[in-house]
Amino acid sequence: MIEKIEQIKQQFFDELAHVGSPQALEDLRIKFLARKGFIAQLFDDLKSVSVVDKPAVGKALNEFRTAAQAAFDEKKANLEHASRPAELPVDVTLPGRPKPLGTKHPITQTIDEIRRIFVSMGFSIALGPEVESDYYNFEALNFPPNHPARDMQDTFFISKKVLLRTHTSPVQIRLMERQQPPVRAIMPGRVYRNEAVSARSLVLFHQIEGLYVDQGVTFSDLKGTLVSFAKQFYGSDVQYKFRPTFFPFTEPSADMYISCFLCKGKGCRMCKFAGWLEILGSGMVHPHVFKYVGYNAEKYTGFAFGMGIERIASLRYDIDDLRLYYENDVRFLKQF
Ligand code: DAH
Numbered sequence: 001m002i003e004k005i006e007q008i009k010q011q012f013f014d015e016l017a018h019v020g021s022p023q024a025l026e027d028l029r030i031k032f033l034a035r036k037g038f039i040a041q042l043f044d045d046l047k048s049v050s051v052v053d054k055p056a057v058g059k060a061l062n063e064f065r066t067a068a069q070a071a072f073d074e075k076k077a078n079l080e081h082a083s084r085p086a087e088l089p090v091d092v093t094l095p096g097r098p099k100p101l102g103t104k105h106p107i108t109q110t111i112d113e114i115r116r117i118f119v120s121m122g123f124s125i126a127l128g129p130e131v132e133s134d135y136y137n138f139e140a141l142n143f144p145p146n147h148p149a150r151d152m153q154d155t156f157f158i159s160k161k162v163l164l165r166t167h168t169s170p171v172q173i174r175l176m177e178r179q180q181p182p183v184r185a186i187m188p189g190r191v192y193r194n195e196a197v198s199a200r201s202l203v204l205f206h207q208i209e210g211l212y213v214d215q216g217v218t219f220s221d222l223k224g225t226l227v228s229f230a231k232q233f234y235g236s237d238v239q240y241k242f243r244p245t246f247f248p249f250t251e252p253s254a255d256m257y258i259s260c261f262l263c264k265g266k267g268c269r270m271c272k273f274a275g276w277l278e279i280l281g282s283g284m285v286h287p288h289v290f291k292y293v294g295y296n297a298e299k300y301t302g303f304a305f306g307m308g309i310e311r312i313a314s315l316r317y318d319i320d321d322l323r324l325y326y327e328n329d330v331r332f333l334k335q336f
Contacts (some may be wrong), residue, residue: 001049001057008038009064012131016071022079025072027078033072039065072273085175107206107325109312111188114208117232118186121225123210126185128171130177130192134161136170141249156194156203164192168209172285175211176293181300182214188309199321206309213295213302214284219252222282222303230258230279233312239265241276250283262318270318277315280307 012029012032017023032038042061049057089255096155104112128136138150149155149166156164171187195201212221223242230238247253257278260271267273282305287297310322317336319325324332 001045001053004045004061005042005057005060005064006193008032008042009068012038013071016075019075019079022076025075025079029072032068039068056203086302092313103334103336105325105333106313106319107309110309110316111206111208113233114307114309114312115186115188116228117229118210121228122184123212124185126171126175126187127189128165128168128174129186130165130190131158132163132165132170134163136173137163137165137167140173140289141169142286142288142292143248147248154193154195156192165191167191167306168207169306171209172211172249173289173293175289176213176295181295181302182212184212184214184304186210197323199323202310202322202326204326205322208307208309210305211285211302212304213300215300216299217303219284219303220286222254222305225303226256226280226282226305230256236256236263242282245281247281247283249286249289251286253281253283254304256280256282261315270315279312279315280305282306317335 012028015028015031019028030037034040039061042064045094046054046058046061119125134150137155138147143149155166158164168187168189168191171189175183175185175187189207189209190204191207192204194199195203197203210225212225227240230240238261241257242254243257245253245255255278257276259265260268260275260277262268262270263275265275271277282303285302285304290297290300310325313319313325314322
């Protein structure tokens, strides 16, 4: 009987070693391990073994059954693992597929560049709301009650006292209300004007406001700062001039011009044959404005400036229709 067990054991392990598919393994299971298989038959035979031999034979048979089941389970696991698809069905030697990258919008690029220059001169960044009150947009900036800028023609009113800001100057007021001098910040953002859309005017555009208030700030600080900006932004050989103008919130006020960088001042389409390009408005903060924010106008002075980003970007990239910035035409945008 022991011999017979040995023989069937041999046969089982031989055949198991040659099993190469789940089907062959299943056939093997039925042949040896199933209820009517060889091992079950051996247990039947055990009944006719003499009482003396039974313990030894029974032990050998039990050991065989346990070993056979374990070997079968292991083979089954191996086959299942091998039949799974490879974990990375990827040819790592193939060249990559490049993803098309977008570019920053030219207005964003222009704001980023202007920010970089002013931050390097010690200015911080401040932001304010686009929905403003009449107080911040006009009154605290010393606009007289019947100033034409308050006209329905220019301003989008939400109610009698609430409007879409027409410039970034109200952020100056908010900043000074919450911070004592020294204050040195630029304030970028969207502004709105109630105008017919054309190549030269939009209802939504961007400005960057600047403000520097401290003891002893003078007009030459204004000029030094803005000339330094213009040289960094337009090139160190740029010519400039300041021309007197009027803003309610500054006194004196000045527009800054640079020599046309296309024709170098000779006169061309870009500068409308003037040789000069206006790039920003500026001035010394009006003492009335300081009164509104509770600053001591005897102790502090300051300068402010404001520039239109679309205008600056158009000069820089020679773009003659402002509407192009907001049509989201990829052929236009990907040039930048
Ligand atoms: N707020 C003005 C505008 O919208 C621009 C401006 C001019 C801002 C002079 C200033 C400034 O801070 O000092 O046209």
